[in-house]
Amino acid sequence: MRTSIAAAAALALLAAGTASADPATTAALKAAKIDMTAGQAHAISQASGNALVQSLASLANGSPDDAEAIVTASVGEHPELAGPIVSAVVAAIPEKSSSVLAAAVSAVPEQAATLVTLVSDAQPTAAGDTPNVNPNVVSNGIGEPSGTNAGNGNDSATASPN
Numbered sequence: 001m002r003t004s005i006a007a008a009a010a011l012a013l014l015a016a017g018t019a020s021a022d023p024a025t026t027a028a029l030k031a032a033k034i035d036m037t038a039g040q041a042h043a044i045s046q047a048s049g050n051a052l053v054q055s056l057a058s059l060a061n062g063s064p065d066d067a068e069a070i071v072t073a074s075v076g077e078h079p080e081l082a083g084p085i086v087s088a089v090v091a092a093i094p095e096k097s098s099s100v101l102a103a104a105v106s107a108v109p110e111q112a113a114t115l116v117t118l119v120s121d122a123q124p125t126a127a128g129d130t131p132n133v134n135p136n137v138v139s140n141g142i143g144e145p146s147g148t149n150a151g152n153g154n155d156s157a158t159a160s161p162n
Contacts, residue, residue: 057088
Protein backbone atom coordinates (compact mmCIF):
# COMPACT_ATOMS: atom_id res chain seq x y z
CA MET A 1 0.00 0.00 0.00
CA ARG A 2 2.74 2.45 0.90
CA THR A 3 4.54 1.68 -2.34
CA SER A 4 1.48 2.54 -4.39
CA ILE A 5 0.95 5.76 -2.45
CA ALA A 6 4.59 6.66 -2.93
CA ALA A 7 4.29 5.91 -6.64
CA ALA A 8 1.19 8.09 -6.90
CA ALA A 9 2.99 10.85 -5.04
CA ALA A 10 5.99 10.58 -7.33
CA LEU A 11 3.76 10.79 -10.39
CA ALA A 12 1.94 13.81 -9.02
CA LEU A 13 5.25 15.42 -8.14
CA LEU A 14 6.52 14.90 -11.67
CA ALA A 15 3.31 16.32 -13.09
CA ALA A 16 3.49 19.36 -10.83
CA GLY A 17 7.15 19.99 -11.48
CA THR A 18 9.31 20.86 -8.56
CA ALA A 19 8.31 23.41 -6.05
CA SER A 20 10.92 25.17 -4.10
CA ALA A 21 10.45 25.65 -0.44
CA ASP A 22 11.22 28.85 1.29
CA PRO A 23 10.99 30.18 4.80
CA ALA A 24 7.26 30.79 4.22
CA THR A 25 6.59 27.05 4.59
CA THR A 26 8.26 26.98 7.97
CA ALA A 27 6.52 30.24 8.94
CA ALA A 28 3.14 28.75 7.99
CA LEU A 29 3.84 25.68 10.12
CA LYS A 30 4.91 27.85 13.06
CA ALA A 31 1.79 30.02 12.63
CA ALA A 32 -0.23 26.80 12.84
CA LYS A 33 1.49 26.15 16.19
CA ILE A 34 3.39 23.10 14.94
CA ASP A 35 6.29 22.26 17.22
CA MET A 36 9.49 21.66 15.26
CA THR A 37 13.08 21.26 16.25
CA ALA A 38 15.54 23.75 14.78
CA GLY A 39 16.79 20.95 12.52
CA GLN A 40 13.30 20.16 11.24
CA ALA A 41 12.56 23.83 10.59
CA HIS A 42 15.84 24.25 8.73
CA ALA A 43 15.32 21.10 6.65
CA ILE A 44 11.82 22.14 5.65
CA SER A 45 12.83 25.69 4.81
CA GLN A 46 15.65 24.41 2.57
CA ALA A 47 13.81 21.51 0.93
CA SER A 48 12.03 21.43 -2.39
CA GLY A 49 10.01 18.91 -4.38
CA ASN A 50 10.18 15.36 -3.07
CA ALA A 51 12.53 16.30 -0.23
CA LEU A 52 9.96 18.81 1.01
CA VAL A 53 7.16 16.25 0.73
CA GLN A 54 9.17 13.66 2.67
CA SER A 55 10.18 16.20 5.34
CA LEU A 56 6.54 17.15 5.86
CA ALA A 57 5.46 13.48 6.02
CA SER A 58 8.18 12.81 8.57
CA LEU A 59 7.08 15.79 10.64
CA ALA A 60 3.46 14.55 10.54
CA ASN A 61 4.50 11.00 11.39
CA GLY A 62 6.40 12.28 14.43
CA SER A 63 3.43 14.33 15.53
CA PRO A 64 0.25 12.57 14.33
CA ASP A 65 -2.02 14.82 16.38
CA ASP A 66 -0.77 17.73 14.27
CA ALA A 67 -1.08 15.96 10.90
CA GLU A 68 -4.13 17.91 9.80
CA ALA A 69 -2.58 21.28 10.70
CA ILE A 70 0.67 20.30 8.97
CA VAL A 71 -1.21 19.38 5.79
CA THR A 72 -3.36 22.52 5.87
CA ALA A 73 -0.35 24.81 6.34
CA SER A 74 1.93 23.08 3.83
CA VAL A 75 -0.71 22.62 1.12
CA GLY A 76 -1.69 26.25 1.60
CA GLU A 77 1.89 27.26 0.82
CA HIS A 78 2.41 24.69 -1.94
CA PRO A 79 -0.92 23.83 -3.58
CA GLU A 80 0.97 22.38 -6.54
CA LEU A 81 2.22 19.67 -4.18
CA ALA A 82 -1.13 18.88 -2.57
CA GLY A 83 -1.32 15.38 -4.06
CA PRO A 84 2.19 14.30 -3.11
CA ILE A 85 1.91 15.84 0.39
CA VAL A 86 -1.42 14.13 1.12
CA SER A 87 -0.19 10.82 -0.31
CA ALA A 88 3.00 10.90 1.75
CA VAL A 89 1.24 11.84 4.99
CA VAL A 90 -1.45 9.17 4.47
CA ALA A 91 1.30 6.61 3.80
CA ALA A 92 3.05 7.65 7.01
CA ILE A 93 -0.10 7.61 9.17
CA PRO A 94 -2.89 5.74 7.34
CA GLU A 95 -5.23 5.89 10.32
CA LYS A 96 -5.45 9.66 9.76
CA SER A 97 -6.39 9.40 6.07
CA SER A 98 -9.91 10.83 6.42
CA SER A 99 -8.92 13.80 8.55
CA VAL A 100 -5.81 14.51 6.45
CA LEU A 101 -7.95 14.45 3.31
CA ALA A 102 -10.48 16.82 4.87
CA ALA A 103 -7.70 19.21 5.88
CA ALA A 104 -6.21 19.22 2.39
CA VAL A 105 -9.58 19.72 0.71
CA SER A 106 -10.29 22.67 2.99
CA ALA A 107 -6.98 24.22 1.94
CA VAL A 108 -7.33 23.54 -1.81
CA PRO A 109 -10.98 22.80 -2.58
CA GLU A 110 -10.35 23.02 -6.32
CA GLN A 111 -8.28 19.83 -6.02
CA ALA A 112 -10.88 17.89 -4.01
CA ALA A 113 -11.66 15.28 -6.68
CA THR A 114 -8.00 14.48 -7.29
CA LEU A 115 -7.21 14.26 -3.58
CA VAL A 116 -10.24 12.05 -2.85
CA THR A 117 -9.16 9.70 -5.64
CA LEU A 118 -5.58 9.51 -4.33
CA VAL A 119 -6.71 8.66 -0.82
CA SER A 120 -9.47 6.24 -1.86
CA ASP A 121 -7.10 4.40 -4.21
CA ALA A 122 -4.76 3.92 -1.28
CA GLN A 123 -7.40 2.30 0.92
CA PRO A 124 -7.65 -1.49 1.25
CA THR A 125 -10.60 -2.95 -0.67
CA ALA A 126 -11.42 -5.55 2.02
CA ALA A 127 -10.00 -6.60 5.36
CA GLY A 128 -6.37 -7.39 4.79
CA ASP A 129 -6.38 -6.59 1.09
CA THR A 130 -4.01 -4.11 -0.37
CA PRO A 131 -5.18 -1.51 -2.86
CA ASN A 132 -5.44 -2.57 -6.47
CA VAL A 133 -2.72 -0.25 -7.68
CA ASN A 134 0.30 -1.48 -9.59
CA PRO A 135 3.25 0.78 -8.71
CA ASN A 136 5.20 -0.49 -11.72
CA VAL A 137 2.75 0.90 -14.28
CA VAL A 138 3.38 4.52 -15.09
CA SER A 139 0.70 6.44 -16.91
CA ASN A 140 1.58 8.94 -19.59
CA GLY A 141 -1.39 11.06 -18.49
CA ILE A 142 -3.73 10.08 -21.32
CA GLY A 143 -4.93 6.75 -19.99
CA GLU A 144 -2.32 4.62 -21.69
CA PRO A 145 0.35 2.86 -19.65
CA SER A 146 3.87 3.64 -20.58
CA GLY A 147 7.06 1.86 -19.67
CA THR A 148 8.48 -1.55 -20.32
CA ASN A 149 5.51 -3.55 -19.06
CA ALA A 150 2.99 -2.02 -21.49
CA GLY A 151 3.29 -4.58 -24.28
CA ASN A 152 2.62 -3.64 -27.87
CA GLY A 153 -1.10 -2.86 -27.50
CA ASN A 154 -2.16 -5.57 -29.97
CA ASP A 155 -1.41 -8.63 -27.92
CA SER A 156 -1.82 -8.69 -24.13
CA ALA A 157 0.64 -11.59 -24.02
CA THR A 158 3.45 -9.17 -24.88
CA ALA A 159 3.05 -7.26 -21.63
CA SER A 160 5.51 -8.33 -19.01
CA PRO A 161 3.96 -9.74 -15.83
CA ASN A 162 4.54 -7.83 -12.63
